[in-house]
Amino acid sequence: MAGAVTKVLTAGIGEANLRDLDVYRQRGGYKQWERAVRELKPADVLALCDTSGLRGRGGAGFPTGKKWSFLPGNDKPRYLVCNCDEAEPGTFKDHMLLEETPHLVLEGILLGSYGIGAHHAYIYIRGEFKRGYAIFMEALEAARKAGYVGKNLFGSGYDLEVTVHRGAGAYICGEETGLLNSLEGKRGEPRLKPPFPAVAGLYGMPTVVNNVETLAYLVPILEKGAEWFASVGTERSKGYKIVSISGHVQKPGNYEVALGTTARELIEIGGGLRPGRTFMAVQPGGGSSACIFEEHLDFPYDYESMTKAGSMLGSGAFVVFDDTTDFVKAAHNLVRFFAHESCGQCTPCREGGHWLEIVLERFVHDRGLMSDLEMMKRVSSTITGLNLCALGDSIEPFLKSVLLRFPGQFENRVMKETVGA
Amino acid sequence: MPFVALLERLRPQCEAIIAQYEDPRSALLPIMHLFQEHEGFVSPEAMRAGASMLDVTPAVVESTVSFYTLFFRRPVGKYVLQVCRGLSCSINGADEIMAHFRERLGVGPLQTTDDGLFSYEEVECLAACDRPTCMQVNLEFAYDLTPAAIDDMIAAMRGGTYPVAPMAQTQTPGKTWRVGQDGEVSTGHKTKGALEVESPNNAGGLGDKSGVIMLDRIVLRDAEFRGRTRERVVIEPPGAMRELANEEAR
Numbered sequence: 001m002a003g004a005v006t007k008v009l010t011a012g013i014g015e016a017n018l019r020d021l022d023v024y025r026q027r028g029g030y031k032q033w034e035r036a037v038r039e040l041k042p043a044d045v046l047a048l049c050d051t052s053g054l055r056g057r058g059g060a061g062f063p064t065g066k067k068w069s070f071l072p073g074n075d076k077p078r079y080l081v082c083n084c085d086e087a088e089p090g091t092f093k094d095h096m097l098l099e100e101t102p103h104l105v106l107e108g109i110l111l112g113s114y115g116i117g118a119h120h121a122y123i124y125i126r127g128e129f130k131r132g133y134a135i136f137m138e139a140l141e142a143a144r145k146a147g148y149v150g151k152n153l154f155g156s157g158y159d160l161e162v163t164v165h166r167g168a169g170a171y172i173c174g175e176e177t178g179l180l181n182s183l184e185g186k187r188g189e190p191r192l193k194p195p196f197p198a199v200a201g202l203y204g205m206p207t208v209v210n211n212v213e214t215l216a217y218l219v220p221i222l223e224k225g226a227e228w229f230a231s232v233g234t235e236r237s238k239g240y241k242i243v244s245i246s247g248h249v250q251k252p253g254n255y256e257v258a259l260g261t262t263a264r265e266l267i268e269i270g271g272g273l274r275p276g277r278t279f280m281a282v283q284p285g286g287g288s289s290a291c292i293f294e295e296h297l298d299f300p301y302d303y304e305s306m307t308k309a310g311s312m313l314g315s316g317a318f319v320v321f322d323d324t325t326d327f328v329k330a331a332h333n334l335v336r337f338f339a340h341e342s343c344g345q346c347t348p349c350r351e352g353g354h355w356l357e358i359v360l361e362r363f364v365h366d367r368g369l370m371s372d373l374e375m376m377k378r379v380s381s382t383i384t385g386l387n388l389c390a391l392g393d394s395i396e397p398f399l400k401s402v403l404l405r406f407p408g409q410f411e412n413r414v415m416k417e418t419v420g421a
Numbered sequence: 422m423p424f425v426a427l428l429e430r431l432r433p434q435c436e437a438i439i440a441q442y443e444d445p446r447s448a449l450l451p452i453m454h455l456f457q458e459h460e461g462f463v464s465p466e467a468m469r470a471g472a473s474m475l476d477v478t479p480a481v482v483e484s485t486v487s488f489y490t491l492f493f494r495r496p497v498g499k500y501v502l503q504v505c506r507g508l509s510c511s512i513n514g515a516d517e518i519m520a521h522f523r524e525r526l527g528v529g530p531l532q533t534t535d536d537g538l539f540s541y542e543e544v545e546c547l548a549a550c551d552r553p554t555c556m557q558v559n560l561e562f563a564y565d566l567t568p569a570a571i572d573d574m575i576a577a578m579r580g581g582t583y584p585v586a587p588m589a590q591t592q593t594p595g596k597t598w599r600v601g602q603d604g605e606v607s608t609g610h611k612t613k614g615a616l617e618v619e620s621p622n623n624a625g626g627l628g629d630k631s632g633v634i635m636l637d638r639i640v641l642r643d644a645e646f647r648g649r650t651r652e653r654v655v656i657e658p659p660g661a662m663r664e665l666a667n668e669e670a671r
Binding site: 086087088089090091092094095120126127128129130131163165166167168169170171182183184185186187188189203244245246247248252253254283287317319321324325329330333334337340341343 | 550
């Protein structure tokens with residue numbers, strides 16, 4: 001049912017101590033893992049994943065089953081890497097899953113590894129999540145003792161090892177090839193693609209990198225079936241999604257909804273605007289996405305509709321702005337973020353972000369130039385699409401969307417008199 | 422404890438970390454985390470030791486370490502305060518929170534107070550946007566900050582009652598110095614109107630005792646600028662260095 005919160009991955013959070021292995025097991029935890037190893041073939045897990053229509057929940061929205069199917073049929077070792085380097089501005093769902101329900105995260109990793117036939121899985125946890133790391137380590141040790149991780153699992157002869165790796169502060173390590181480099185002990189600089197990780201990933205071997213939430217959904221998909229998942233959502237965006245609602249709403253938080261819930265409903269789910277305030281914009285897919293506006297509020301929140309509205313669903317960070325928002329400052333904030341996080345390999349991203357930040361800083365201090373307004377409208381053609389990874393493409397969508405929508409806010413910050421000449 | 426002794430104590434742990442990975446170099450970040458945990462920062466000695474354990478050059482280790490913001494290449498305060506400047510916090514009052522911290526601590530971003538107790542930073546989105554303004558103290562979260570809560574927090578840290586363990590501190594953090602208005606700039610430009618220019622000192626690289634600091638965009642600190650702006654200015658603060666030398670002599 002659209003418009004309502006449905007607890008799938010978030011079930012039990014806040015009610016039970018899901019960090020405790022016994023509590024997790026009482027609620028059916030690790031049953032699917034045991035069933036998969038005992039009764040299913042890896043190909044069965046892949047088929048379930050594929051027919052469920054599950055798409056990547058980390059940002060790109062790529063069909064997960066398809067991503068797995070790109071692995072070559074050779075006998076090289078292959079790896080599953082779980083991406084828990086959550087750092088997209090406005091996103092805080094993986095942080096919650098890691099800390100509140102670590103066994104579900106682990107079970108998802110186990111199922112994913114089995115599905116692709118990996119014997120070694122890695123989870124890359126953002127360096128800032130020191131507490132989450134400790135919680136996950138404890139969960140992993142408990143699961144290892146209980147025989148869910150290790151050698152000859154359930155007597156089947158299948159071995160699976162899980163290694164936890166902590167990052168050290170770099171947004172770009174959320175990009176899958178940057179993550180792999182960081183996991184290899186290098187600077188987290190994205191790689192030139194192709195080859196894609198499926199062909200040459202970690203240590204040059206076939207690798208799948210999946211987001212925490214994506215892998216966690218494997219557990220209910222195995223439990224309730226691919227049809228159950230595919231019956232929810234819209235035509236090409238199936239199932240549920242945890243939406244991180246923040247900004248100018250009264251009850252910010254993580255809410256799990258069926259894809260296709262409208263943007264207007266999401267604002268209501270987040271407690272609505274503060275009294276007396278009017279709606280200005282929503283950034284529907286994290287810091288990398290353009291804003292959507294009043295006329296898009298009845299669009300279903302799914303991958304296709306957000307693209308149609310000129311933005312994207314991204315990681316599911318839903319930041320609401322009311323009429324108190326200074327969009328010049330907001331744009332400066334996000335551009336500064338990307339300039340700060342650029343790894344510096346590609347000139348358009350490294351220089352483009354840096355100079356845009358300087359330009360916007362002028363506007364923040366009421367010293368903008370009229371010519372900069374025009375420049376900012378067309379600057380995307382010299383930045384977007386010209387970089388190794390998507391970070392460079394993320395610098396200006398928000399800026400451009402609010403500049404075109406609220407030009408007055410920017411014009412008011414143009415320097416009144418030109419100093420010198 | 423001298424570094425050699427620390428290294429010998431940590432060596433078994435380092436070896437256990439290396440054994441977890443198919444390629445030893447993967448252990449670089451975890452080993453540097455381990456040294457930082459014990460030294461309070463990643464010392465040049467730690468980087469050299471890591472290099473020899475992983476069979477790479479020290480330059481490779483330093484290059485890698487410098488890529489990541491959570492590694493400090495310079496001693497820091499006992500409490501590293503990292504306040505979120507992300508968008509969701511920013512539109513919910515983070516500016517006031519950051520201003521309050523700066524005023525109470527008397528230092529700016531990336532600086533350490535003279536008593537060596539606090540290092541202050543303003544960092545990117547910490548993934549806790551539902552409870553703005555958020556921050557981390559030695560990587561433990563604090564949420565829903567208010568000026569009053571900050572005052573209590575700082576008082577508790579000064580009194581040793583704050584419930585987060587202080588950072589290890591094997592060396593005293595460097596002094597923070599300031600370059601006054603109208604300081605001479607090596608390129609011949611003046612820092613006119615640049616208010617006070619401060620030395621960053623815990624990110625590593627910048628603001629060391631060589632007396633040269635690189636500053637981004639000081640012209641934008643409400644500075645007068647004519648025609649074209651100079652976005653990067655290298656300044657040499659001879660006055661500041663004298664001051665520092667005097668202070669150390671005392």
